Amino acid sequence: MFANNLDTLLVYLKGVGPKRAELLQKELGVSTYAQLLEHFPFRYIDRTRFYKINQLNPDLPLVQVIGKIIGKETVGDKQKKRIVAKFADDTGVMELVWFQSLKWVDEHIVKGGAYIAFGKPVLFNGTFSISHPELENYPRQQGLTGNLTLQPIYNSTEKLKKSFLDSKGIQKLIQLILELHINEIRETLPGYVLEKYRLISRKDAYRHIHFPASAAMLQQAQRRLKFEELFFIQLQLLYNKQINSLKFKGAVFNNVGKKVNKFYNEILPFDLTNAQKRVIKEIRIDTQRGAQMNRLVQGDVGSGKTVVALMSMLLANDNGCQACMMAPTEILARQHYQSVVDLVKDDLVNVAILTGSTTKKQRTLIHQQLEKGEIDILIGTHALIEDKVQFKNLGLVVIDEQHRFGVEQRAKLWRKNNIPPHILVMTATPIPRTLAMTLYGDLDVSVIDELPAGRKPIDTRHFYESQRLRMFGFMKQEIAKGRQVYIVYPLIKESEKLDLLHLEAGIEQLSYQFSQPDYQISIVHGKMSNTDKQFEMQRFIEGKTQIMVATTVIEVGVNVPNASVMVIENAERFGLSQLHQLRGRVGRGAEQSFCILMSGNKLNPTSKQRLETMVRTNNGFEISEVDLQLRGPGDISGTQQSGTIELKVADLAHDQVILQEARNTVIEILNEDQLLDKPENNLLKNYLHRKNQGISFDKIS
Incomplete structure (x- = not known):
């Protein structure tokens, strides 16, 4: 996507050299001119605003002041030696202080000179000062790239700063590359796309994202580069999806036979919701096309995804095929099996x-x-992907909570049949729409957005540590009604770093409040053997224990309709998605259920917003959108195996409109030119060809 000169290694850039080049690679992962150009500023300082000295306050981050040096002296000796200059405007006097490069300052900063001083103001003994200010002659010279209206601030590291590659140092390198090679930045988007969305050229976008001439030009540069980034993600996802549908044939499930009909008409003990019926119909259509189905089913906790998966597997059986379901944990696999x-x-x-x-x-x-x-x-866990596990005719694979599996693990299942089996992916973690379009953009998405009839919304309450006795009293009331209670802790043992009420201390505290023989307690955590976990779970399921104390091992896969209270300790330490999953362990019966969020007495604003969101709504999709705003896409998408998309400039939490524009554009292009054979789409075809051959994004010219 850049010309050859921009593929030059940074070691050859003036002012870099071998040591700095190695450091830039280790610390920032950049080794070429092109990669450094894609190290975008994370914020900008408005250099158009000036403060008077009497307007300064110590809370201001960085300020510009116009004034004159009215006095300058060297103070102290040896290591404490410094130069202090008196800097005045028409409202007062402040100090400029230097501890290093004293000889240069002494020679170049002159008494009576007019300057623009820039830096962080500090108040000491009633006088403001700026240490090591950036100084520019006043008035500013015109036409210099470095004299900016909006000054870019770049991420750096301590090691880079020691080699004078702080934000300012990085800025100078990028400035040099642009001065030498700005005309070598090639266009990547077809002209008709630029025209339709009124996008500026790629060359102008790079110039103005690093050195914006104005706030308006910065906005245009960001919009152009965000569109490009999201467009090419969508192009690869949707093009590959299209190619796969042409390439991979799938078993045709034409027959709705006795297994589906008997189950639906005679066995199913409840009516399906309209949402379940809609999703089953979408799966039916997919499996009749003769191409491999790749469908994601999103459904909130308790929405009935298991029944949808079961009816899909029975459909496979009716058409002479076997089906399998893979779950990430043994607890969840056994839960599915039993269900x-x-x-x-x-x-x-x-x-x-x-x-x-x-x-x-x-x-x-x-x-x-x-x-x-x-x-x-x-039904099973990772054991299903072992080479020894061979099917006679595998027609459908159901993967639950797929973000917990790696790409290669999933692919092993798909290769267990001559004709690739249909793929149905399920998740109880509601995914924000923007994230679904990027992480799962190559899948067709179904949403079960309706809970079964008779389910009462879970009543969620937030208690502070100071209200703990009240919480214990509430637990006793519910247990007295014959109900059961979960208590979930984030840790098993006390952590030196996190001052949390951990599981072992919690059990000790509970034993005073809920003593035997009146109360029985089950304990489940990740360090126990599967046999011990199953034993404790079974005691709770059978009602032999009233309280289950656990770590997040019970986040998914536990279904006890009689459990009506979920207490989450240190709730401020959990993400919204996890809190929502844990809450979904109750509310499975006809009785009113409760979720109690226990937290410390002091909360930071983000934690407070999370807990307030949980109290306010039971809607998983609304919760997921708040989660995206608070945490960002990387954390929400789960493990490293999930294939998190690392975006350089776009932000999925705020760029929904641009993402939708980019996706719609790709869909329109592929509808009109399925294989991108038209001359005006050569750029796009070239991009995909290089990308799919494993050549880096930066090397496409």
Whole structure:
């Protein structure tokens, strides 16, 4: 996307050299001119505003003052030696102080000279001072790139600063590259796209994002580069999706047979919601096209995704295919298995479970039955992707909470059949629309946005530490009604860094309030063996214990309709998405359920906003949008395996309109020119060709 000169290594740029080049690579990950040009400023300082000395206050970050040097002297000796200048305007006098480069200051900063002083004002003994100010002659010279209206501020590091590559140092390098190579920045977007959205040229965008002539030009530069970044993400996602639909054929599920019909008409104990019916219909259409289905089903906690997945798997069975469902944890896999077995009864289909704790004897039997086609539905964990697990005819793969699996792990399942199986991805983590369009832009998206009839909204309350006894009293009231309670802690043992009420201390405290034999407590955490976890879970499920104390291991996969209270300790330490998932463990029965968010007495503004959001709404999609605003896309999308998109200039929390414009444009282009064969789309085809061959974004010219 840049000309060859911009692919030059930074070591060859004047003022860099081998040591600085190595440091820039290690600290910022930039090694070429082009990569440094894409190290965009993270904020700008308005150099058009000037302060009078009597307007200064110590809370101001950086200021500009016009004045004259009315006196200058050297103070102290040896290490304490410094130069102090008296700097005056028509409202008062302040000090400019230098501790380094004293000889240069002594020679070049002259008494009687008029300057613009720029820096951080500090108040000491009633007098303001600026240490090591940036000084410019006043009036400013015209036409210099460095004399800016909006000064860019770049991210740097301590190591870079020690090599004089602070924000100002980086700015000088970028300034030099632009002065030498501005005309070599090539256009990447077709002319008709630039014209339609009135986007400035790429060359002008790079000039004005680093050295904006005005606030208006900065805005145009940012809009152009954001559009470009989001456009090419969408182009790759949608083009690859289109190619895959042409390339990968899928089994055709034309037959809605006895398994689906019997389950729906005779076995299903409740009516499907309209949202569930709509999503099942979308899956039916997908599986009749003869191309591999790739569909994401989003549904809030308790919206009935498991039933949708089950009916899709029964559809595969009716068409002579096997189906499997992969879950990220054994607890969740067993929960799905139990739910499916309870729903289908024993005679409709043969359902099996395969996890890390499946015995060797059971495993061998499952392998044999799978290859013979005797197992209709297999549910399990990562154990499903092992090479030994072979199906007779795998037609549908359901992946639950897919962000917890790596790309290669998922691909192993897809390769377990000659015809790639249809893919149904499910998540109970509501995904903001902008994030879904980028992380899952190559999938068709279905949303189950309706809860089953009779479900009461969970009553969420926020208690401070000072209200703990009140919380214990509330728990006792609910237990007296025959209900059960979860208490979730973020840590197992006390952390030196985080002063949290951890699980072990919590159990000790609970034992005073809820003593035996009146109360029984289950304990579940990630350090326990699967056997011990299952034993404790089962006690709680059977009602033998009234309280389950746990870490976030119960975030997904626990379904106890009688549990009506979820207490989340140190709730301020959890993200909104996780709080919402935990809250979803209750509210599964007909009775009113409660979620109590316990926090310290002092909260920062972000934590307070999170907890207030939880109290205000049960809507997972509304919560996810707030979460995106507070945390950013990287954190929300989960683990490193999720393929988080790292954006250089666009911001998914604030650039929804630009993202939608970019996506719509790509859709229009691909509708009219499926394989990008038209001459006006050569730039785009070239981009995809290079990108898909693994050549870096920067090397496309």
